[in-house]
Ligand SMILES: Nc1ncnc2c1ncn2[C@@H]1O[C@H](COP(=O)(O)OP(=O)(O)O)[C@@H](O)[C@H]1O
């Protein structure tokens with residue numbers, strides 16, 4: 001694990017400054033059209049309501065995708081790392097990979113600077129094999145107000161700062177996972193402008209969650225008009241619902257029915273809801289976060305099969321907060337839920353990218 005600064009990232013503010021006062025729609029459109037093809041590997045995880053499992057889902061998606069790339073590399077196939085970025089002042093994303101309070105934890109200062117002060121873009125390289133991560137934290141509390149201030153001079157160009165940054169480094173990554181909070185309008189707009197595909201996690205069955213989905217659909221509709229014509233919901237993923245005999249229970253069935261009605265009313269496809277879902281496993285999820293191990297890594301560790309990627313030595317079997325060995329079977333089940341979910345999600349994203357590429361006139365790529 002080490003800090004890595006991308007060497008050739010150019011400043012973004014001069015680009016916005018070219019638009020002297022506020023840019024016209026045409027100027028923004030031309031810039032957006034240039035950016036779009038470079039941002040098709042950016043997947044946003046967001047919803048219009050907090051605590052729905054954005055960070056848990058985003059971190060696990062990033063990890064599963066990284067593991068796949070590591071396996072490709074081990075088999076002599078082409079592979080690229082994954083980048084995880086959390087835009088949330090709560091900084092929970094740091095915990096998912098064990099970065100919290102470690103030597104690289106700067107509370108999000110570097111990330112804030114990179115997005116809004118034309119700072120260098122620095123990531124923590126190899127937080128896990130084939131996985132890099134930016135560091136979030138309380139300093140990102142200023143992100144929205146900074147973007148808002150920039151927008152006074154540069155209009156909607158301010159919301160493209162993140163997209164302009166990511167477009168310059170996206171080719172180094174197979175996928176970039178962007179986890180952003182719906183709390184701050186400016187942050188959310190920036191995330192929606194950058195990510196081509198959006199995944200909404202759903203963890204609660206109350207109507208607040210349904211409202212969160214409606215809000216998301218509305219925000220995306222607005223985003224498509226100016227900032228990102230390609231922004232769409234790629235999938236809705238359910239987390240933390242009970243499984244009985246490996247099947248969903250009435251609780252999730254009811255939620256699905258409600259969301260189906262809502263999607264139809266919003267002219268969206270009910271097929272956006274992924275069939276697979278992540279089972280309820282609160283204790284294990286908490287342990288994963290506290291120990292900085294995504295579910296799949298926890299499962300490998302609990303099975304006594306995880307090797308330290310620096311030393312190649314087997315990692316001791318993890319213990320819970322009471323000192324008991326983490327049980328292997330539940331950890332493997334949770335990890336396999338993520339495996340199925342991520343497989344389905346990426347199939348959809350790739351299919352959509354093929355359609356977008358055909359529109360570019362470049363033809364589909366498998
Ligand atoms: N499979 C699961 N079952 C039950 N609870 C879970 C599961 N996965 C995550 N959680 C819990 O859900 C809570 C909210 O998740 P989080 O990812 O922080 O949401 P957000 O990023 O949307 O605020 C966390 O306390 C987490 O431990």
Ligand SMILES: [Mg+2]
Nearest residue numbers: 054055088092
């Ligand atoms: Mg979060």
